[in-house]
Amino acid sequence: MAGSTTKTVYDLFQSMECAPAAPSGDATAQAWLDHHSRSLGLFVDSKFVRPADRQSCSLADSKGRVLCSTTCAEEADISQCASSAVNGLEAWRSLSCYQRSKVLLRLVGVLGQHGQCVSELCELCEASCSPATLVRMLQYYSSWAELRDTLMSNWTPLGVVAVVSSDDCSLYSLMLKVLPALAMGNSVIIVPGRCTAPPALLLAQLFTAAGLPAGALNVLTGSDVTLGAKVAQNPNISYVTYSGNKQDGVMLSKATAGMGVPLSVSPYIGATCPFIIFETADLDSAVDEVIEAAFKKRREVCWVLCVQENVVDRVVNRLKLRLAGRKCVALSSDAERDLVDAAVQEAEHQGATLIQSCAPPPSAAQYPPTVLCGVAPASPCVATPSPGPLLPLMIFRSNTEAVTLGNHSPHGLAASIWTEDLTLALETAKSLAVGSVWVNSHSVLDPCLPVSGHKDSGTSTDGGQEGLFQFLCPSSSSSPPLPHSSPIPMDYSKFGTGARPTAVIPGDSNTASAPQSYLQFVGGKACKSVSGSSVAVQSPGGGSVLAYCPDGGRKDVRNAVEAAAKVQPGWMKKAPSARAQSLHALAKGLEAKRRDLSTSIHVQTGLSVDEADREVELSVGRLSVWAAYCDKIQGGSLPVPKPGTALSIPEPLGVLGVVLPEKNPLLSMVTILAAAIATGNAIIMVPSEKNPLPVLAFIQVLQSSDLPAGLVNVITGSRDQLTVALANHSVIKAIWYWGSAEGCQYLQHTCTSPLKTLRLFCQKDEEGSDGGKDWTRSDPALLEDMWRNAVEWKSVWISTA
Structure with missing residues (x-):
């Protein structure tokens, strides 16, 4: 027809234009907002609460029109919410796995009735997450709620979990933390950003309609992410997890330093x-x-x-x-x-x-x-x-x-690879330091795919079975690793710079009876510290000098990191069976030096000869256990309801810095060392200042082993000074720390740029508590907990359609 503007199929293929989107209505969402007078309160104890005399924040849509206002919670609201969450935890935890699964599945039906309202509200607030996506998440995590006691029988929920997000975080990223926390039996306090606040409040209301016990899910809104830090300060909070942008994540990490609450961050936005x-x-x-x-x-x-x-x-x-x-x-x-x-x-x-x-x-x-x-x-x-x-x-x-x-890039969130050569795709996927790889596709999201941020993209794993363990702890743990406390007033620039204790000079000039001088172990060689100075190691009663050990510092840490970073990629690529053989050989070397190490433990700690010999025996067995772990847990294929193939792959963190416990100095060191290298990491260990001799005696075993030079390093000296050196080295990916409350607070405040994965245990000066860990027990859950903290996960999605 003359003058027709209708385009032919050929024209459309040439331009690749998309048809105009159908206009989307928002009447249902607007009606819900009107029902709440466009002033949304807090959601506490399964009902909306609007406290008087509270400030509010306005939320506008993409066209600048004000949609609604949200209440800014204050201290009294946080206290009320935390109390409600504790009561809700008891009610939710008392249900059987089957009953909790039924509640989550019941929400699928509720979403079927109110899915349009959820969809429209997400569209208005630009907090993308479709009802179909929520249904898939609920179905997936309801299954895990059903199977928790069957497949994770040695694990227990943490307690009250605070889920914090930034203003630009999507509802999907928020619910990827909320739903698994609930499925594992925790109660949850959501602290959403501005965009996700209205949809989060609506979902909390729908959860209540599905039969979730009162207090099991609460929502606190505020003006910025500092509300999350105020929530973390409440003594009833067991764990805080964050999703959003890097800036707010760093702010939250620094604000919660010293509060005694474990924090994981997933700064996905802007990667x-x-x-x-x-x-x-x-x-x-x-x-x-x-x-x-x-x-x-x-x-x-x-x-x-x-x-x-x-x-x-x-x-x-x-x-x-x-x-x-x-x-x-x-x-x-x-x-x-x-x-x-x-x-x-x-x-x-x-x-x-x-x-x-x-x-x-x-x-x-x-x-x-x-x-x-x-x-x-x-x-x-x-x-x-x-x-x-x-x-x-x-x-x-x-x-x-x-x-x-x-x-x-400093980020390590995801990558998209495009090639028809499958071998090339898999080799590239394995070499990229990212948490998710999509082959011939992009942005494939499903709750069964583990999303593990590498480098500056996070310290936690969300999604899949791997993401469930952040909301669980081993049932045998007798106490939390960090006690709740108020932050200690600290000058972070001066931590670790205090004067070193004056060395005790032995009074006897007879060289035959003089204390032995030990060396540290860096780059596969026993050596003195760069400073050349030594410090005295006191006997258990503090009355005499047992030995002298090197006084290591920042330069020693630098040399150790260089050696570890050089050898770790090759060690990681070794076959798991080859790593197992090396650990078995290390166990044999330890058995050969049994008498020397037993004597060292007896002299250093004051334990009886029989008790010291028992610790050596347990250490030999522990090395054999970790050798067996090497080739037993290796990820696998994932059941994604889409045409394609999905894989989950555990990868080593890289170079680990460890400040060792005081309790069971040989057994604890062997357990940590074996967990790190069995999973492909290199390690830099700092023995306790109080009991370093068993670790230094173990250097003889390392020298005779077939471990690559630089894979294991031992540096002695001031714990605080070496902690500062580890925290400020950009190559070190994770720090495991047993030490003072000040040291824990310093690491939480400092290890934010770049992000480091932290495992912190506040131990007492006397009879080190080690965060409730009994090193003499070979508990499967405790060992699995260490294994999971020594790896990060990568998911690979290969599209076939």
């Missing part, structure tokens, strides 16, 4: 993720998907496009074709537009060329989708990407260079 296109990829599909991922209206991650040199021209041509005619993307403010303009100008100044769908408007808070071609890895738009629809494009030549570019 930089590589989108890698190899020459063997389906280029049309890859280009379509990268445009979909990079230029969506609301995105939680920043994508960097990496293209193999042989096909870069073809990819650029397809990008130009696909971007032609696309509309500008709305920005949140004029200030965000200024940041985008500055980033584009900086990239052009460094030689980048632009691909844009249209010319940028002279003003207004919007910008066209833009590809920055030919940027360098050090470019600001890659290292610190600005908000807005910008997609940096980098070029690589070889597979090795692609992995290098992919690992260049």
